[in-house]
Each structure stands twice: as C-alpha cells, then as structure tokens.
Amino acid sequence: MYLKELKLLNYRNYDSLHIEVHPKLNIIVGENAQGKTNVIEAIYLCAIGKSFRTNKDQELVKLDKKQAYIKAILEKANGEIEIEMKLDKEEKKKIKVNRIPLIKMGELLGNLNVVIFSPDDLKIIKGGPVERRRFIDNEICQIYPKYYYHLNQYNRILQQRNKLLKDNRGKKIDLDIWNHQLANVGAFIIYNRRKFIKRIGILAKLMHRKITDEIESLEIIYDSSIPVVEKDENNDITEKFLSELKRTCDEEILKKATVVGPHRDDLLIKINNMEVKNYGSQGQQRTAVLSLKMAELEFIKGEVGEYPILLLDDVMSELDTNRQQYLINNLKNIQTFITTTIIEQLKTKEINNRIFYVKKGEIRIKD
Ligand SMILES: Nc1ncnc2c1ncn2[C@@H]1O[C@H](COP(=O)(O)OP(=O)(O)OP(=O)(O)O)[C@@H](O)[C@H]1O
Numbered sequence: 001m002y003l004k005e006l007k008l009l010n011y012r013n014y015d016s017l018h019i020e021v022h023p024k025l026n027i028i029v030g031e032n033a034q035g036k037t038n039v040i041e042a043i044y045l046c047a048i049g050k051s052f053r054t055n056k057d058q059e060l061v062k063l064d065k066k067q068a069y070i071k072a073i074l075e076k077a078n079g080e081i082e083i084e085m086k087l088d089k090e091e092k093k094k095i096k097v098n099r100i101p102l103i104k105m106g107e108l109l110g111n112l113n114v115v116i117f118s119p120d121d122l123k124i125i126k127g128g129p130v131e132r133r134r135f136i137d138n139e140i141c142q143i144y145p146k147y148y149y150h151l152n153q154y155n156r157i158l159q160q161r162n163k164l165l166k167d168n169r170g171k172k173i174d175l176d177i178w179n180h181q182l183a184n185v186g187a188f189i190i191y192n193r194r195k196f197i198k199r200i201g202i203l204a205k206l207m208h209r210k211i212t213d214e215i216e217s218l219e220i221i222y223d224s225s226i227p228v229v230e231k232d233e234n235n236d237i238t239e240k241f242l243s244e245l246k247r248t249c250d251e252e253i254l255k256k257a258t259v260v261g262p263h264r265d266d267l268l269i270k271i272n273n274m275e276v277k278n279y280g281s282q283g284q285q286r287t288a289v290l291s292l293k294m295a296e297l298e299f300i301k302g303e304v305g306e307y308p309i310l311l312l313d314d315v316m317s318e319l320d321t322n323r324q325q326y327l328i329n330n331l332k333n334i335q336t337f338i339t340t341t342i343i344e345q346l347k348t349k350e351i352n353n354r355i356f357y358v359k360k361g362e363i364r365i366k367d
C-alpha cells in the first residue's frame, strides 16, 4: 500500500497543505521546529487514530483555530481508500473512510498500516515495561481489530476491579465474577501477545543476524506474570490466570491493586543471551530496535499481504553508514517517509525519490 496524497488544514503549524507524494521514497528536509514530524504524525494519525506524541487531540489543531482537517488518499491492492479526519478542540474527532462516517474508532484500524521508527523507540529497550507493552499492543491492534476491543475491555474490567480493591480498604471481598471476566479477556490478550512475539521474534532474529554479519543473536521473549507454557491455549491460560488471582489474593488486598495479568507483563530482549537493556551498548540497543522495526514490516506484509508505509522520523542520522545502507537496501518495495535536518547525510541517492523542503509550516518540492 502507499499514500498518494495528503491534505492538511489548520493542523499543528500548517494552515493549508496539499502534497502528492512519491510511491517509494519521500524525504522531508528542514531545520528544527519547521513541521517535518507534523507531517509524519498526520500520516500516523490516519493509520492508528491517535498521535504518537500526544493523547490530546486539541494539541493537533492549530493554536488560533477551532478545527483541523486531514485527508489521506491511499492506493491498496484492492483499490483506492480515502481517509478523512476532523479534529475539534471541543468535540470528539470524526473520521470517515471512503466518505462513510465511522461509529467506533476501532473501525479505522486496518485501513492504513504504518511502521514508525523514531529516536523515541529506544524506549522499547531502555524504558519500563509500559513502553514494551505499548509497543506490542500498538502492533497487534493494527492488524487485529478484535484485539483492540479486548484490550479496551480488559482495561475497563481492571479499573473497576482495582477500584473495588481500593474502596474496600483491606477487607476481604468476593471478586469471583470479576476474576472470571478478567481472566477470560486477559487470557485472550496474553495468548495473542505470545503468538505475536513468537513471530516477530523469529523475523527480528533473522534481520539482526544479517545486520551484524552473523555475529549477534537477538532473542525476544514474552515474560508473563502468569506461568504460561508453550503449548497453552486460550482456556489453559484462563485457568492459570484464575489460580494466580486466588494465590495473590492477600497481596492484592494489601496493595489494593491487581498484581498479576497482562498489565504486569513484560518483554525480555536479549543479544547473545544478555539482556540488551542492562548489558547492550548504545549501538547494540539501536540495532536491536532497527531489527525489530524491520521485522514489523515483514510481519505486517505476512498478515495483510501488503507492505505498510514506513515512517522514519529523525533516525537516519543516528545510524552508522552500514546500518543506513542496510535499511535503504531493504526498502525497495516499501513506501518510506524520511525526515532529516541534513539531506547530505542520507545515503539514498540511488533511489527514486521526492524531496520536500519544509519551512515554517510550508512545503516546497524538488523532484
Ligand atoms: N497546535 C499547534 N499550533 C501551531 N503550531 C504548532 C502546534 N503544535 C506544534 N506547533 C509548532 O510546530 C513546530 C514543530 O513541528 P515539528 O515537530 O514537525 O518540527 P520538526 O520540523 O520535526 O522539528 P525537529 O527537527 O526539531 O524535530 C513548532 O514550531 C511548534 O511550535
């Protein structure tokens, strides 16, 4: 799939923008704070329905305006898709796909697939478990809308269950009904996360081996707070989840919170058997993220049948020449958007591209 056109009205620092983009490589050049990432963010928004920089839609609307509008036209194997989004400082955003208004936000997922790679992604390695769970959840939601609904449901049940634990101030309460709901939905989440990590783990291992000239072996393991094993199906996980809830009952009352479940799970990312988070060099950490991102591209291709769009925000200058070259060589069939402050540093000269120069929310094109 690839983006053909992007239109922005009153979005961030753009009054009005209408660009036709290149089916392969688009390079967005400009000094700091000119509006490069804003373009990437708008594309991401059309895919996921929310920004990767903020949860507050009102921040996306130009400061002195009330409403913003985004339109993206894409080409997919089975035809053209038009995504429109109206953002309002006071109301919920409204989305249309091929002019049909969406009732639930989740309906947007699956129309446009993207993989984003920005310096912030180092958090997948260096940050806390929240970052790694967010990474997994975002990826699965994109290709499996049912997961998105289950995740929302899980968080609602968890919130209510935690509220009961808090309100009861240390007294024993009957949480039986809640436990069953939590375990049922939670097992679905754990099962799918494990499945996803297994697939993406194999792909990332392959990528990593190639990038490091066969020297390093990357391993990604889903580290669950529920003692699941390889062959566990959904209902096995539900049973284990339930018995863990029973086992931790006293601890829960003490801590006034649910202490096991997918909301407490994590990922272990290892290179040559050592955790990258604690033992990896800066370069190894970056390379591990690069391998993960490359794996995501292949994973989505495998699931959806088409490559997603790749958004590279400010990462090229962080990679050494070999890594840049490896990335570029692997992007031949993938529409890519690269932002950079210095175009001379990019090793992309041999590929057909379109260059966009950004200055104060205005774009000039050079073919
Ligand atoms: N809601 C808004 N209304 C008006 N301007 C905004 C709004 N939100 C952000 N901006 C402006 O957008 C600019 C930042 O844009 P962006 O993040 O795209 O910059 P960039 O070109 O990617 O810069 P860098 O190279 O530093 O990453 C800033 O000047 C900021 O003040």
Ligand SMILES: [Mg+2]
Residues within 6 Å of the ligand: 036, 037, 038, 313, 314, 339
């Ligand atoms: Mg930026």
